[in-house]
Amino acid sequence: MSLLNRISFAGRAKISGQQGSSEIYNEENNIMPDLNIYRGACHCQAIRVQLRTAWKPEEFPLRECDCSFCRRHGARTVRDSEGELTLFGQPHWYRFGMGTADFLLCSDCGVYLASVIRVPEGDFATCNTNCLEIASQLDQQAKPVNYSDESLEERVKRRVASWTPFIHQPVSVENRGAGLLCLDLTHDSAPPASQIFVTP
Numbered sequence: 001m002s003l004l005n006r007i008s009f010a011g012r013a014k015i016s017g018q019q020g021s022s023e024i025y026n027e028e029n030n031i032m033p034d035l036n037i038y039r040g041a042c043h044c045q046a047i048r049v050q051l052r053t054a055w056k057p058e059e060f061p062l063r064e065c066d067c068s069f070c071r072r073h074g075a076r077t078v079r080d081s082e083g084e085l086t087l088f089g090q091p092h093w094y095r096f097g098m099g100t101a102d103f104l105l106c107s108d109c110g111v112y113l114a115s116v117i118r119v120p121e122g123d124f125a126t127c128n129t130n131c132l133e134i135a136s137q138l139d140q141q142a143k144p145v146n147y148s149d150e151s152l153e154e155r156v157k158r159r160v161a162s163w164t165p166f167i168h169q170p171v172s173v174e175n176r177g178a179g180l181l182c183l184d185l186t187h188d189s190a191p192p193a194s195q196i197f198v199t200p
């Protein structure tokens with residue numbers, strides 16, 4: 001699938017209204033291959049995530065980045081350029097190092113859920129699998145990765161090509177008994193996209 005198609009898919013994926021069906025269509029209304037849906041949340045449940053991917057839990061290609069941020073969180077991440085990650089809520093957007101991506105944390109309980117790069121090609125993310133409901137099933141070995149030798153350009157290129165198309169739903173969610181209460185659909189806490197293509 002081309003990059004353009006993947007971006008369009010991220011923006012337009014929908015679930016059909018037919019009972020018992022969860023077929024996902026791309027922009028040409030062709031049915032996408034069946035994707036599994038994995039849900040997750042931070043510790044206090046204020047921030048939620050939903051990862052769509054064709055992988056079964058045992059197929060998740062986990063990665064352990066050795067940067068100082070990921071090690072402090074014990075992060076084990078995945079990204080799927082053929083999938084889709086949606087984050088619900090208003091996380092804290094933390095930026096460090098080259099500043100090419102934001103690391104999304106719950107501002108209340110501190111859990112790290114995902115990191116996101118926002119570029120003209122679209123928004124792309126990698127998901128910290130520790131926050132997924134299936135985290136305890138992911139007992140496969142994570143692959144150690146080190147990106148410290150990358151140039152800024154290489155880093156952006158790699159992320160755009162390999163990270164998961166990302167959707168942010170800036171809705172505040174709270175657990176209220178059995179239900180989920182949506183508090184605010186109007187305010188997006190996300191900062192502007194990275195200014196990484198601007199040369200000082």
Ligand SMILES: [Zn+2]
Binds near residue numbers: 045107110
């Ligand atoms: Zn939280």
